[in-house]
Amino acid sequence: MAGGKGKSSSGGRDHPVRAEPQHGSSKTSNQEKAQVTGNESQSGIASTIETVSLVLIAAVAFAIRLFSIVKYESVIHEFDPYFNYRVTQLASEKGVDAFWNFFDDRTWYPLGRVVGGTIYPGLTLTATWIHWFLKAALKLHPVEVKDVCVMIGPLFSSFTAISTYLMVRQIKGRGAGLLAASFVATIPSYISRSVAGSYDNESVAIFALTNTFYLYLKSIDTGSMFWGVAASLSYFYMVSSWGGYTFIINLIPIHALALLIIDKFNWKLYTGYSMFIVNGTVLAMVLPVIGFNAVETSEHFSGFFVLALMNGVALVKYLKRTLTREAYKKAFRLFVTTSVAVMGVVSLAVITFAMTSPTLRWSGRSLSLLDPTYASKYIPIIASVSEHQAPSWSSFVNDLRLAIILMASGIVSCFRPLTAGSLFLVIWGVLSVYFSAVMVRLMLVLAPAACCLAGIAMSDLLEVLCRSYHLAQPKPEDAGRKEDGQARRRGRRRNSGSSQQRGTIPRPLALLGISGAIFALSYHLFHCSFLGGEGYSSPSIILQSRTRDGGVYIFDDYREGYSWLRENTDYDAKVASWWDYGYQTTAMADRTVLVDNNTWNNTHIATVGRAMASPEESAWKQFRALDVDYVFVIFGGLVGYSSDDINKFLWMVRIGGGVYGDIKERDYIGEGYYRIDEKASPVMLNTLMYKLSYYRFAETVGRDGQDRVRNTKFGNPDVKLTYFREAFTSKHWMIRIYEVLEEPLLEQAH
């Protein structure tokens, strides 16, 4: 371990020294960095402290994510993780071949879904193999797939901390690396997606993201083909894990283009970049879910464009070096003419190719990033997802805290001096700020960038403070220790003496600053643990509330309902619900559903939305036509659970209305908005959704009772059902399951 570290650190140390003659911008900061990066060679104790800190940071990253297990239990969270869990179960029980061939006939009834070809397999295969390893190699036979899945998030967060450390050490040195790692280990934005149980693609993808960036920066830094291939392998893992890989495949070309523009092209960049793009693209095409998309869709074009440009630049550089000035001028002219012509033809071809698709070969989600209003205009299904909404200002402060404050000064630090690596961080930071402002989900891409920049800023700050502290009281052994250092470095240090004096502040102020920084960091950690424990630990299928005597009261209605479906309905029963609960129903209740969170077929979702928004009889006909046996709705009116189906009803109307003309949004709007009280529209009070939600509700809360989510009375207390029969209602009424009758009840039919 120690040996490995020593080996890779040499690259980090060499980098600023070698890079200096090339750009030679600001000597002072380079020397500062040399000092920082050189720390390790100064003493074994420093290196030990560094290793121990890193291990502790990784441990903290793991432990801070276990609140959900301590407070709740080891359970899979939310919606998508349930699907991943179900597929992982299949892969570990029936083998990886069964996983690739998996055609799921228990979802999207009657269409089914080709899972093996449409899934990002990275996460599930990772968990499957870890589970296999635990059983086969470590002989831990009773370990369940579920527990492996639950622990994936914390485990890969530790890895993320380590790869962040490596990346920032590569760019700015060891201190900054450790600080960045500690930020990324505890940043709430990342905790929210990687707590124990949050078994989602993002939890491994962020590790793959930082690791790919680290290896790419390493490869363009060393010019080594090995690191280039390693980066493309890491990119392959990212591609196989998360659709967000398009961020990498655009960010890296942008960075390379920026380097070309500021005339920092060199052969190392050429080697690293071309290895990465070519290998990475070929590898990505291996995956069934990507396939030819890797060369055919607009998200990927920038990489090829920059590769072509880079080859042009390389050719020009080569010609300039080898030809005489006269010949070079001619060749350059020829080259520019031909390349402009060729590029013209090629871009014409590409544009024609792109025009063949109405979205110019962009996927809907990417388009909604480029044009934030796109989804709400054309694809309500994308707009309806809560994690695709724009974040509120408070969530920036809440989820990033110190990192977002330090991020700006981190960007400034990156310009002193501007290296390939620091430029990369700047581009990453700026772009991800934009993306996260469009979609709250992409806060996750911003978080590691903010952490790296914050780490650099904090490291620079601490360095100035600590140097000021030392300079004000020079210790005799300080000089002696420097004698041990390399002569080269000492020589340069002498030159920079004046600049050191310039960047210092009085000692008491330095002390104050140091203690302030320590306080800020501790407070940050405190805040992060608090958020990790209170804000982001809820599995969302189990709800907790505090009782008056300080105890914990648990609302376990979701599992109550799913368990009932699993136990007491026919195995082949078809269950209709809004698509949010599709994955949970297939995984927890093991029943066939019409639509699920994959949302690949907008029309099918619209069909369900339309049925929910139709009057009872018409809805019954629609559901009967789809062989539906049970319909369930989520209803929060009794206990005040606000993310229930009545609150999601507007999306059912919008999505249903987007496909079927007979659903018109204005019919459902009472006075001003979707309301269910006395001022609700008659159409609304007659919908199946309203009826299923409020059936016999008045008998519990009274005719004048209130719906505790909407805090209003409800418009029609006398709900009669003729075509549906209440089959099960959970303890707190949160899940209400109805049987679709074969024929209407005679006594109530008219």
Added chain:
Amino acid sequence: MGMGRTGSTLARVIAALSLAAMVWSGAEAAVTVTNLEREVDLTADSVVVASAITIKNDKGGSNLVDFVWCPLELVKGKKLIWSEFDQQDQTGKDATRLEWKVEGGDCMRVSLAGALSPGAGTTVEAYEVYASELVPVPAQIRQSDKQMVGISNFEVVARDPANLVIESQVTKFYLPSSNVDFYTKVKPSQLKGKEVVYGPYGADQASSLVDLVFERPEPMLEISSVVREITVSSWRDVEVREHYHVKNAGPKFSDGFSRVEFARNPAPYIANQLTMRVPRQAHSLFLVDVLGNITTSNARFGQDAVEVTATPRFPLVPGWQTHFTFGYKLPKRGFLGADPERPGCKRLQLEAMPAIKGILVRNLTINAAVPEFSADVEGGAVASTAFFTDEDPFRTVKAGTATKKWWLDISGRPVRTLELSELSAEIADLTFYVSYRFNDIMEFKEVSMFLAAWLAAFLAATLWSRSDFTLVGPKSKKLKAT
């Protein structure tokens, strides 16, 4: 013998036939029962028949030392789970447990406590448990209705002419409620509160099958199957995991389940609580199902047992079922010891019945796993009678072996499996044992595995730090060094 007095022709024919059979087989003469008083308890999870048999030795000359009792002749078409015989002594205070052995397939030869001299009489009390055959009548009700159940084709005139001559008999049914919808009338018969009495009938009473339909307020729960996985390890406590499949066999609701009505007026036959009792040493209890913890359980650690009350995920309405797993650990002390019968072997003995008490168990599987590399694994049920052992005439007891991989197992540990069916809570003292030979040196398997893993990691780290994977030729390396 009083056979000639039978009224009907049919009975005469039967008597003649059986007499002929007796003569032909050379069997001994039937024992006279002057009075048979049966009390049929229909309140429990199974049909419990307690009979007071007054026997008289009228053989003239020889002492009566035993008699043959054929439960399946007396109570036709029912499945016997358990039986015990006690004989009252003269004072009527103390009772002696009587020995019996299987006779002729499915009868029992019960030995009396002492020989009965000619002309003398005594009373033997038979305690029998039959599998419940209560069925909901009607099969579907509304949620507001009462739960009515029925038992059909119960023979109230016990006859076993080959072995017993029953001169007078009474059969009483104890019902769970006084709300009796129907009972077949066989004179004399009468309904008194929660009791239906048939008899007394003389020896000439014709055979009469009766049906009863009555209200049962309690849920008709049954454990369709329970798999008890018991794992003995070298270093850990004995782990017990019980995988339940519990069903409410009552009448289904024709109008669906309404939460409003359940909250307003919860029917007593909807089961909303299950009680488990495990030995007081039990710890690390858990109750889970496939979706995770069932968070509504409460454990009370008492003086003689740990009692867990658990609310299932959803109320068990008639017709509904649920699956879950209950687990706990037991210290080895008191349960695992040296086998007294097989020197050098260890023997684990535990109660055979699962932790949920008071509910009929349709199928019980016990998988007892013993530490890896154990040999000579044996096991089976232990009961005071032949029931549930290999000699049980009323059921086949399936025993087998398997292997199971548990913590740090290399090849898997031997498992002794035992499959039993139809167990009632009315059975007392049914245990099972597993006995195995284990070399104590193998206790260090886990320790040595840890050491080996640590050593391997250490070696790997050493190798890694000592080796150089840099892809450069020796020349350039030298260059770098300078």
